[in-house]
Amino acid sequence: MSTVNLVYFSWVRERIGKGEETLELPAGVVTIGDLLGHLKTLGAEYEAALEHQNVIRAAINQEHVDHGEPIAGAREIALFPPMTGG
Amino acid sequence: MSTVNLVYFSWVRERIGKGEETLELPAGVVTIGDLLGHLKTLGAEYEAALEHQNVIRAAINQEHVDHGEPIAGAREIALFPPMTGG
Amino acid sequence: MAAPVSVRVQREDFDLAAEVSALTRGRADIGAVVTFLGLCRDEAGSLDALELEHYPGMAEAEISRICHEAVQRFGLQAATAVHRFGRIEPGENIVLVLTASLHRQAAFDGANFIMDFLKTSAPFWKKEHRADGSAGDWVSAKDADDAARERWSR
């Protein structure tokens, strides 16, 4: 088990119903993709937020990463939709 | 014979030694190119100013024209080097 | 000397003239300054306001990374970016980018590059509040913005 701080933004945050949380992850969760799959087992709100898994963007320690990125050692993992600033 | 108002700028003005003048043109002067050729017969200062005839730019009534442009009816003809504003 | 990069993410409005002045003051080696100002449009009266959410910390970090890349790539003398968050009404400022360079094309390209990457990489999300009081939607990312960014791929 490893502990990870998660932060959510925009409609990912709204659908999950919270902006941040700390979770214990089972050993099989190695990459961002694994994490998304794991979160979807935690309830309908996670399923709704992460339904279209391929559009979800992720950042580890405030840097963009792909879904294949290993999460070992991450202080903070952020999940959010495509950005619409500017 | 036709009468034309000429204006000069930058080093064309400096070499000719004046910023404007009114000239009577002989009948054979039809285009800007003809005008440049005629001016060069008027003295060493014109020859020096218009020596590299192909780099001289011209405007008729404040609009850019090519050397082949007829000058009939021109109120004002301007001769100047390539522009360097901005 | 590394070219100065200044990035701020803030709720309050910014002052374009003050930013230009901060960038050019006391130096006579800059030939060109390009500024980009992004404003909130009223969408023909249908928009009451935008609510801009951002990822504090990462927003500043990501915009800094983009600005430094632009400085490097286009040889800029300086780059500044200011992005607002919170509630922004039609006609109000959202984002400001400034670039300075010896010659004009670098400043144009640098500001254009920064905006293209800022649009698609800086962690900001816009929610619309409609003038008719209906629940606002999150603005969808545009394919055109991804395409604009792809122009810069070498």
Added chain:
Amino acid sequence: MAAPVSVRVQREDFDLAAEVSALTRGRADIGAVVTFLGLCRDEAGSLDALELEHYPGMAEAEISRICHEAVQRFGLQAATAVHRFGRIEPGENIVLVLTASLHRQAAFDGANFIMDFLKTSAPFWKKEHRADGSAGDWVSAKDADDAARERWSR
């Protein structure tokens, strides 16, 4: 309604913030404003000042033609250009171009287009006064500026 084009040729300095404000004030339909500011460089201390000569009347007319073409070509909501003449010292402003549009790329392209044509078509000529007191030369036109203009040929 035709997009407003404002062109001025003047000896005195201009105020960038006032020009942006004049262009955006009282309207909430503009999404992007790009400004280009051209400044006099000191050329590593060798330049005392530039003397800008212009063709009164044609300078305004030619810049107006360029701005109207940019408005038409890029669908701009507004365009402003101010060009100074006379003696201009290092660090001082020379030229200002502003473009406004719904979306950012039109404003970027419009300002870039106006500057490329202004450089090669607006009747201005720069003479250098050197810091060592030697007689200044007229600045030569650059092939690079002609090439920049040719980019826009359809």
